[in-house]
């Protein structure tokens with residue numbers, strides 16, 4: 235065994251797994267394209283302050299960040315989540331001046347968190363996130379949720395539950411915060427140390443506590459809905475009405491507060507109801523934030539977004555028996571029949587590739603038998619034998635599915651490949667030399 239091992243909580247992706255990633259990434263591109271959402275790529279590391287906001291009481295910020303000092307003495311942090319860097323960029327580049335709001339971005343990339351690794355939870359995990367910035371409207375909230383859910387449905391996921399809640403505006407939230415403090419004050423003694431910290435910094439997060447989930451005080455805690463002011467109530471109602479008109483079934487979850495402190499109004503989570511998902515059932519979650527853009531020095535603008543863990547998504551697909559693996563068969567395999575034909579083979583290969591056919595050749599001067607085995611493993615459609623025919627400007631080609639073999643001149647080669655491999659090829663007036671059953 236090699237002395238060099240990948241760090242705990244990381245993985246190498248290649249082969250069949252890579253093809254699953256590509257399937258997901260392709261779908262992300264298709265979806266965001268249709269929804270008129272454009273990609274943004276922000277730095278993998280930012281100044282630590284971008285992620286570590288004074289008021290933030292989340293575990294992520296407190297315990298899980300990969301923070302280091304660079305050679306210039308600056309404190310930098312590998313991004314633990316996608317939103318903060320994106321907002322920093324939105325403000326720094328003055329994208330809020332766009333006449334067309336909301337500005338709609340998506341990102342795909344790695345996040346870094348020092349967590350206990352488990353299935354679907356890695357120290358480097360990848361996220362597909364979407365953020366709509368600069369327009370506050372229930373239509374926007376509904377579109378963001380609908381985009382995410384439709385994406386999962388397009389992947390084939392069925393066991394989905396959409397949970398939604400509102401945290402209201404600042405006024406509603408402070409009233410609720412106070413109510414929670416009043417409620418938990420007398421129970422705090424019997425609750426975990428993290429909850430003591432949350433009690434001071436953000437009592438809403440006590441409702442997220444895994445340790446105290448079964449604590450008596452949880453069930454009897456007041457509900458957000460009792461503390462919503464008129465405006466917050468109306469906003470939420472409108473979001474729900476639009477989701478209904480989009481035929482999206484949602485479940486109101488009064489205890490849904492989400493892990494980050496900057497959320498206001500709509501928060502949501504889409505969970506898998508598949509039994510195999512266990513405690514890792516959340517596929518994506520997000521919410522609206524009112525204070526974040528101004529926090530980074532921008533105007534008082536609102537945004538809403540979600541982050542979806544790609545590794546988690548793969549576990550969910552697997553749990554539902556969805557196979558994302560894509561086969562990548564080879565169109566053409568070039569087989570030089572002797573060393574003296576290698577140069578011609580290489581130039582024919584380049585010519586075939588320049589015409590867009592996925593192709594490869596034997597470069598080791600192996601036996602015919604060994605080359606056939608490779609062709610079999612790579613699920614090749616057309617074999618190209620480069621032998622003595624080249625002296626007459628010809629090569630022997632064999633189409634495996636139709637078991638057709640013939641000699642073609644170099645000039646006819648691409649036409650012949652088109653005939654066999656290109657769906658757009660016009661068979662009605664082609665001059666290819668083929669047997670009828672191949673047509």
Ligand SMILES: [Zn+2]
Pocket residue numbers: 425426427428429443444445446
């Ligand atoms: Zn607790």
Ligand SMILES: [Zn+2]
Pocket residue numbers: 652653659660661664665666
């Ligand atoms: Zn043809």
